[in-house]
Amino acid sequence: MYFKNRLYYALLAAGGLVALAGMYAVHLMEDHGHVITGMNNQIVWGVPHVFAIFMIVAASGVLNVASIGSVFGKALYKARAPLASLLSLAMLAGGLMVLMLDLGRPDRIIVAATNTNLTSVFAWNVVLYSGMFALVVVYLWTMMERRINPMTKPAGFAVFAWRFILTTGTGLIFAFLTARQAYGSALLPPMFIVLSFAWGLAVFHLVQTILYVWNDKALDPAIMQRKRNLLGVFVIGSLYMVAVCHLTNLYFAQQVGFERFILVDGGIYPNLFWWGYVVIGNLVPLTLIYWPGLGKSRCVFAASLMVVLGAFALLYVFIIGGQAYPLNIFPGYEASSSFGDGQIAAYRPSIYEFMLGFGGLAIAFITTTVSVRVLNFMPQDKPYITD
C-alpha cells in the first residue's frame, strides 16, 4: 500500500513534469515564433496537430462505451460509462490545449470566442468542442448523483448525438479543403467516426486494464471477451474505411500521383502507412484478438496499445503527408519556384512540437489519474451479466 502510494505520486509528478515541459515549449514558441518548430509555409500543421486530433477523435470514440450503456441499455457498458466519460473529458482537454497553444496567437483565444465566421467549420468546432465538454460533464453528473439518475438516459442520448456531430466536424475540417488532393472527400467524416470507435475503445481498454491491475481486481473473462470482439470489429471497420478512401483515389487518374506518393514512393509516409498503420495498427492487433489461443487480457492490452500507435502513424501520414505532396496548381505542367511549387515539402518535426504534444497527453493523464483516485470510477459489475 505504501509503495503504491509512493508510486502514485511519482507518476503524478512525472505527468506534471511532462506537462511543464509542454508549457515551456509553448513559451519558447511564443517568444521565438514558430520558426523553432519544424512547421513552415508548406507544412503548416505538424506534430502538435497529430496529437491534438488523435486526442479529440479518441475523446469522442471512447464515449461509445457510454452510449452502448446509456442509449442501448447494456448493463455491462453502463457500469463503464463514468470511466468512459472521464476519459473523454480528459482527452478533450488535452487535445484542445495542444490545438490552442499551437496557434500563432494563443493569447487571442478570446477573439475566437467573440468573433465567429459562420461558414467556418473551425468556428463550428469551437461550439461543438465546448458543448461536448459541458454535455459530458452533465452526463457524468447524472450518473454520479443518485437523485438525478433518471436523467442519465436523456443526457446519454444528447452525448450520443453530439459526439457524432463533433467527429463529423473534425472530419469536415479536411473534407472542406477543396483544392488539396489528400483531403476534400465526403468520405472523411464517416471515416473519422469509425476511426474514433476503434481508437476510443483502445484507449478505454488500456486505462481499464491498468485500473483493474492497480486495484488488484480481475476483469471477468466474459466481459473481456465481449469488449475484445468489439475492438476487433471496430478495427476492421476503420481499416475498411481507410481502404475505401484510398481505393476511390486510386481510380481517379488525377489522384494517382498522390496515392503513389503516400503508398509507394513517398519515403517515410508509405513506411508509416504500411508498417505503422496497416501492420502495427491493424494486422497485429487483429491477430492478437482473433488468433485461436490468443485474445487473453495481455493480448488485448497489447492490441489496444498497437491500435493507438497505429492511429498516430495514420494521422502523421494523413496530416503531414497530405501537405507534403505539392498542390496541383498547373495541371499538365511541371512547376518549380522558390516557394516549393511542384516539390515534395520537407518536414522535420522539432523537439518543441513533441514537447507540446506530450504535454497535452500529460494533461489527459493527470486529469485521469487524479480523478480515478478521488472519485469512484471503477466499473461496478453486477454478479451476472444480464444482456
Added chain:
Amino acid sequence: MSDIDLRRRNFFKTSLGAAAVAIAPGILLFDVAHGKPQAVSGKVRWGMLIDTTQCREGCTDCVTACNKENGLSGGTSATDSQWIRKVEIKEISTGRKVSLPMMCQHCEKPPCVDVCPTGASFKRIDGIVLVDRHLCIGCRYCMMACPYKARSFVHEPLHNQNPDVPRGKGTVESCTLCVHRVDNGQQPACAESCPNRAILFGDLNDPESEISRKVRSVASVQLRADLALNTAIRYQGL
C-alpha cells in the same frame, strides 16, 4: 449668481476634456494612416491580367518590388513570407516553358475567407482579399484551404516594418494587391516594376478600362478555373 451649479459646470468641462482626449488620437492616427473618409466602392473589382509571354524567365523584378514595398525580408527559406513568387512551369507533353508571377488570386469566392474561424480573412467590397491582423489567431486553416498556396505565416519576430503595411508575428499574410497604393490611386508595386509591362492592373467591372478591353480581346485563363472561384488575376499565354 448663486444659482450657478459649479459642480455641474465642472462636470461638463471634465467630460468635454475627456472626450477630446479620447477622440484626438483616433483623428490623428487616421491622418497618419492616410485614412480616407469615403468608403471603398463595390462598383469596382480590382484585378490583373498577366501576359506570360512577356514575363522573362529568371527576372524577379516584381518580387523585389513587392518585398521592398511591403517590408518583407526577401528571404526564400521555408519559413520566410513570400507574397509573390516566380513560378517556372513546363508543359509535360510538349516541353513548352512558361514563366509567371504567382500571388493571391483575389478570388470572388475565396476559400480562405470561408474557412477562417474569426473572420480575419475577408474580402473587401472591391474584391481585394485581406487579413485583419487584429483578428487573426494564427490557426493557418486559410493556408490549408488556399488552392494557390498564396499565404505565408509569420514565423519570426519582425523588425523595421513599413508603417503602411502592418504585419505581425504569429499571423497569416498574403498579397494585399498593394491596397495602400491602390487606395491612393497608384498601381500595385509588382505591376509598376515589371520591365516588360507584363502585369496589367485595373478595374474588371469598368467595361472601358484597359484591362476589361484586353480581357475581351485576348484569350486568358484563371488558374484552377475548375474550382469556380472566379479569380481576379487572369493569365494570358498559358
